[in-house]
Amino acid sequence: MSKKNLKAVDLKRVKLISGLLAQKNKLVRKEVIPYQWQALNDELPDTEPSHAIENFRIAAGRSEGEFHGMVFQDSDVAKWLEAVAYQLTVNPDPELEKRADEVIDLIGEAQQDDGYLNTYFIVKEPEMKWKNLAECHELYCAGHLIEAAVAYYKATGKDKLLKIMQKNADLIDSIFGLEADKLKGYPGHQEIELALIKLFNVTGEERYRDLAKYFIDQRGQEPFYFEKEWEERGKVNHWPDFKQNTEREYYQAHAPVREQNAAAGHAVRALYMYSGMADTARVSGDQSLIEACRRLWSNTTKKQMYITGGTGSTVHGEAFTIDYDLPNDTAYTETCAAVALVFFAQRMLHLEKKGEYADVMERALYNGALSGMSEDGRRFFYVNPLEVKPEVAKNRNDHRHVKTVRQKWFGCACCPPNLARLLTSIGSYIYSQNEEELYVNLYSDSQAKVEFGGQEIEIIQNTNYPWEEEVEIELKAEQAAEFTLALRIPGWCRKAALQLNGKNINITEHLEDGYLRLKRSWQNDKLKLILKMPVEKVYANPEIKEDLNKAALQRGPIVYTFEEVDNGKNLAALTFAREAKLKAEFEKDLLGGVTTIKTRAKKVDSLGWEGDLYSTQKPGSREVEVKAVPYYSWNNRGEGEMAVWLNSN
């Protein structure tokens, strides 16, 4: 790892004060984590029991019974623990910490003597350990528990879970590898790769880094491991309907990762893998891996990403498809994929300091990820389409994955806890630094402490971003410290201004790869950054057939959408009026406080058409006022149509 590489300023050092991210962070703390705890303990009414904690109790011998839930149910507990750890990092809560410690004790009791730890296989199919990597996600669950262990150790200094997971990782290391007596396998669902790098970072044990690298390098080698293990176990599947044993691309195993050029297969698996690749590339300086990361980043974000930062254009395999195939109504765009794109983006940024990574990170965070959770933090979207017509979504089988209202919980509950762990740790995405540079990636009302040359510097952001364009940044230090302060000038921002201690700074002169870099000696300084955020119409690449002759509204990092509750039925009949102004207004009582956009549109009229399907008479239209709300906030006011893209000519 080069000294020049950035790393995140630790969560512990960043405190969110107010604004949208603070609000969502608090919502997770106050609602999601307790709610999730209830879910894990089967205490939610009208919801299928999760059984996740009970599985651990049975594995630990505290309880008798059968395993229930998904084969990867353990990961729900892991993600809860990880979110709790992040929360404890910034908001001590002895009661919650006690509860977490108890869960960790339970996990420890469930672990077997050799380090093995997976309740499904301990309780239900001990003879099948490591025999169905493709479907059964032992390595995926281990990865999540490792992430939780690292987070909990960093949050509390307690290393019990860390030790448990080191023991588990050591077992995995003894089982997988290129040596003759080891299995040549790799995870069906990537996750452990990036977790192992975290474990390496916190323990310094190189074998974890090497194991991550092994998993990354082994994927895509022939013979295809998942087909081989499937044959070896008698062609038996865990999921009877599962037919992906021979579909290499679904698992990103269609080629060695260094030879992959386009994002392919299951989107979350892909993006976790790319994240692990970027991590591994960073700690190893491996050039061919860096190149592969760049290519996969470029294809993902420049050919296969929705304007919301969502990815995965099809429910079939929850997967990427082909370049420019971005249907709005049948999009899969799983919340987890947007979360995973945030992970990938941050890692790319830490691999090379370019604003485009932070731009995508911000886009996915504020739009495709945040949309996964309701305003009250109690309902969740797994799938985040960009266009919904409820009667179509409910009646067409090819829309069956699209839910028209957020759900309480899911049988496969990956998304809510994933969003929870992102939002509880969101403070760690704001700043990145190395020994000489401090990068401000996200703007959010907050206080942080960083260190340069042994000198602690306080950095305070005073802003109502993303609703307002002004960000005041104050630096305070007892003694001056020299470093480069790099302020991100977002890609969406076409006009920025900066004052340093009251004096205008020439932006262009200091701009480099999307960041405005100021190298000087800092002590007590004030900056005022203006990121002009007019409402803009955004157009899509004309190769995206679904968005041709359409435009979406964006203001700052926020992508907007139109809802039936504001605009009536048949949103597809709306066309932006040509010269109409786009008026932004902050409505504090709406949807938790959001800036809305009003403008005028032509609406095609259905009057007189009742008895006809086709006519040579062109339908009439009338001008109407329309209103857009942030995409992430849709579907908090009942079921109805929604559309991000409106016709525009």
Place this chain on the structure above:
Amino acid sequence: MSKKNLKAVDLKRVKLISGLLAQKNKLVRKEVIPYQWQALNDELPDTEPSHAIENFRIAAGRSEGEFHGMVFQDSDVAKWLEAVAYQLTVNPDPELEKRADEVIDLIGEAQQDDGYLNTYFIVKEPEMKWKNLAECHELYCAGHLIEAAVAYYKATGKDKLLKIMQKNADLIDSIFGLEADKLKGYPGHQEIELALIKLFNVTGEERYRDLAKYFIDQRGQEPFYFEKEWEERGKVNHWPDFKQNTEREYYQAHAPVREQNAAAGHAVRALYMYSGMADTARVSGDQSLIEACRRLWSNTTKKQMYITGGTGSTVHGEAFTIDYDLPNDTAYTETCAAVALVFFAQRMLHLEKKGEYADVMERALYNGALSGMSEDGRRFFYVNPLEVKPEVAKNRNDHRHVKTVRQKWFGCACCPPNLARLLTSIGSYIYSQNEEELYVNLYSDSQAKVEFGGQEIEIIQNTNYPWEEEVEIELKAEQAAEFTLALRIPGWCRKAALQLNGKNINITEHLEDGYLRLKRSWQNDKLKLILKMPVEKVYANPEIKEDLNKAALQRGPIVYTFEEVDNGKNLAALTFAREAKLKAEFEKDLLGGVTTIKTRAKKVDSLGWEGDLYSTQKPGSREVEVKAVPYYSWNNRGEGEMAVWLNSN
């Protein structure tokens, strides 16, 4: 049946001379029927063997072996025989007739003593007869064989097959019915209903009519027969993946047919049933059934029909969905459904004399049905979408039913022979008559003979319709006969003119329900009908979201489409230029001779977008010439994009 009801002027009395229908008719005669014969006899290279004739040979004891093919494989032989019968009706062919006679002998030998006739159950599962009506289509196959028998009898006067099928129908009549000792079942796939009415018409045996009525009335009664029979046979399915046992709507069994208001479920089954209902209503005068037919007609054609006359908006269940749900790229629009809509339309016309029925008949025939067959008569579409982008169709699972080139044959080969039997009998759709009226429903260069009051009248159409707007009609008779000649003024025609023996006739004065009615004494008369057919832009009901702000081109009955071969890639980027002329030109060497349409369009430009997905810079556009070809003729010049609807603002 009221004397006023029309019936088709018999195929035997109508001879196609030239023009599009004659050309397609000849293609079936020269290519499809021989090709199909090869298929039935497993003589096609690179095609899965049909085994259909061999199944009959095994059932007849002439051959040893196993049954192969679909459980309803017999229907392929039936449809071939039916098409052959129609062909022999107008084009005697002793060799072909001999071959058909041999097939009929074989069928007779396969029939069991009690009249039972279905090779699957005779050869493979004799103990399962009549136990899986939902999936196994015994009644469907019987229906097709009955239709073949009636056609062959009418064509040749030979009643061998007719007797075979009467015996079979009598067996069915002894097994199904409301009497205590009978099964209360009905067909999983409707077809026998309309066949039984044909059998009634030709034999005069009322029990066949009553059996048809029983099947129609019994559907939708509780308990749900298909669920009951499924339980009774131990919940075993013929098709392992089949899950429709409890899906009433798929079978149009969600309500008694008289209570059904909207077209629902599997489109071909539905339309066959509606056809059978209309037949039964006509021969019985049953008012509540007539009302149900009208409602289902109205919903089908005014809420759920593509501009091509295609129906069935989803591959899931090959089914109708909901009103105005008409996606162009994922449409199922099976060729058989367009053929079935022609059947339904003709029957509605014979139930009540309204031009709208003939309008839809013509629309489905010239567009959604004809598109099922390639120009050379050797390749077929099962699915007929209105928009295709090959890379999307090949890479998206929700488009997996869409083929980007016509196929040689299908495992489930329902469509090609269905189109064959329609096109060989198309002469019988041209005229309808009762004792007082002669209806001209379709215009096509042809000669026919009709009878009024014992007087034979020759009626000659001299026209190049649908490419040209002029139709000369000559009537010739030895003695004058008084009757009403009703000339259809198509719904698409906004300006018609008629001369009778050189004198102008006032159209409006004589127009009634879409037909221009002239009651007089006819002997040797000449009419010249002009049906103005300018190219027109057609707009869709604004409730159809996929067609909003779009237009399609239509000229006369022909719906047009744009292909990549003429217009380059990315057809979605085209917008009709506002004031551009729509120029029609007959190109005799193109696609067997078609009128094409040229106009100008704006094409959004992708230049400069390679590296970006989204931009605030509106894409530029340039004006280009575009060319449209008849929809039915698409995909005869290689694989490429296709789109019926272009943007229009």
